[in-house]
Amino acid sequence: DTAVSQTPKYLVTQMGNDKSIKCEQNLGHDTMYWYKQDSKKFLKIMFSYNNKELIINETVPNRFSPKSPDKAHLNLHINSLELGDSAVYFCASSQNTGGGTQYFGPGTRLLVL
Amino acid sequence: AQSVTQLGSHVSVSEGALVLLRCNYSSSVPPYLFWYVQYPNQGLQLLLKYTTGATLVKGINGFEAEFKKSETSFHLTKPSAHMSDAAEYFCAVSDDLRGGKLIFGQGTELSVKP
Numbered sequence: 001d002t003a004v005s006q007t008p009k010y011l012v013t014q015m016g017n018d019k020s021i022k023c024e025q026n027l028g029h030d031t032m033y034w035y036k037q038d039s040k041k042f043l044k045i046m047f048s049y050n051n052k053e054l055i056i057n058e059t060v061p062n063r064f065s066p067k068s069p070d071k072a073h074l075n076l077h078i079n080s081l082e083l084g085d086s087a088v089y090f091c092a093s094s095q096n097t098g099g100g101t102q103y104f105g106p107g108t109r110l111l112v113l
Numbered sequence: 114a115q116s117v118t119q120l121g122s123h124v125s126v127s128e129g130a131l132v133l134l135r136c137n138y139s140s141s142v143p144p145y146l147f148w149y150v151q152y153p154n155q156g157l158q159l160l161l162k163y164t165t166g167a168t169l170v171k172g173i174n175g176f177e178a179e180f181k182k183s184e185t186s187f188h189l190t191k192p193s194a195h196m197s198d199a200a201e202y203f204c205a206v207s208d209d210l211r212g213g214k215l216i217f218g219q220g221t222e223l224s225v226k227p
Contacts, residue, residue, distance in 0.1 A: 004156075031213055041151075041201060045214040055212040090156060097213025099145040099164035104156035 003027050004105035006091050012111045013081055021076045021094075021108045023091030031097055032074035034066060035089040037107070046089075050076055050097065081112045115140045115206050119218035127226045131190040132176075134221050136204030137203065139185065146187040147205040147215065148178055157203065173200070199225045 004025045012017055025032065034046040035054075048056035049068040063079045078085060088107045094100035120135040138144055145164050149157040161172025168180040178189045187204060201222050205215040 025184070033214070038158075043157075043203065043215075043217040043220075045216075048212050048214060050212070056214050058214070077126045092157075098207060098209040099162070100213060101147075101159050101162060102153060102215060104149075104212075106156045107154075 004091055004093055004103050006089075006105040006108050008108060009106065010109050010111075012113065013097075014046055014113055015083060017081050018077070018079045019081060019110070020078070021089055021091075021110075023074045023076070023105060025072055025091075025093040025103070025105075027093055027095075027103060028072075029093040029095050029103075030071060031094045031100070032068065032071070033092040033094075033102065034076050035090045035092060035104075036076065037090060039087070040043075043090070047074075048097075078110075082111050086110055086112045115144070115208065115211070115216045117204050117206050117216055117218035119202075119204050119221050121221055122219065123222045123224070125224040125226060128196055129193050132189070132194045132198065132223065133222065134189040134202050134204075136178075136187045136189065136218060137185055138187060138204070138206045140206055140208060142208045142210055144206045144208055146178075146180060146190050147207070148172065148176070148187075149205060151201040151202045151220075152160045152202065153200075160189070160202075194223075194225045196225050196227065199223055 046067045091105040092102040116139045148160040163180045204218040
């Protein structure tokens with residue numbers, strides 16, 4: 001039973017399109033995150049939600065909008081996709097912030113053409 | 114501000130040899146330190162973490178790391194490398210003040226030669 005799942009696993013789209021990535025965790029955790037991994041494998045936090053409330057927004061362009069319908073789900077919607085958005089996007093969850101272990105999903109590989 | 118530096122973007126060892134992956138951090142408050150492993154085309158898996166208490170931390174797959182506050186280091190070691198250890202390894206830091214976000218190092222790719 002997958003702890004943190006993401007859909008889709010792969011996403012290929014044209015510049016200017018709008019796309020969404022979904023994330024679900026079945027661990028009962030209160031906090032969820034989105035990270036971006038670039039082509040050099042560098043990982044950077046984008047957003048974090050705690051109990052459906054946004055707690056971290058790391059200077060991400062406002063074309064990116066996270067939505068948390070409940071604490072088990074954190075979706076990422078991206079408007080007007082650009083070439084530079086091509087990356088792997090990872091969802092993660094943890095029971096608490098600070099020293100809590102973050103459990104990562106398998107990633108969504110986004111390619112913008 | 115927090116930061117993490119991993120020395121060496123690529124480390125190559127022979128099977129059976131010692132694995133040493135270096136990580137230095139910067140943090141103005143007591144840090145929480147993590148090592149994650151990423152196998153090709155997969156997500157990240159926690160190897161081990163330091164929060165408080167014993168500074169020598171044991172993790173999965175025979176890995177361990179020692180938190181050295183005076184050296185601001187958290188190096189990862191394994192006495193004997195196995196072919197299955199070949200992967201990308203990430204050191205990360207967080208604390209109680211920043212909502213739990215992980216600040217990652219740039220990663221170290223470990224290759225294991227037969």
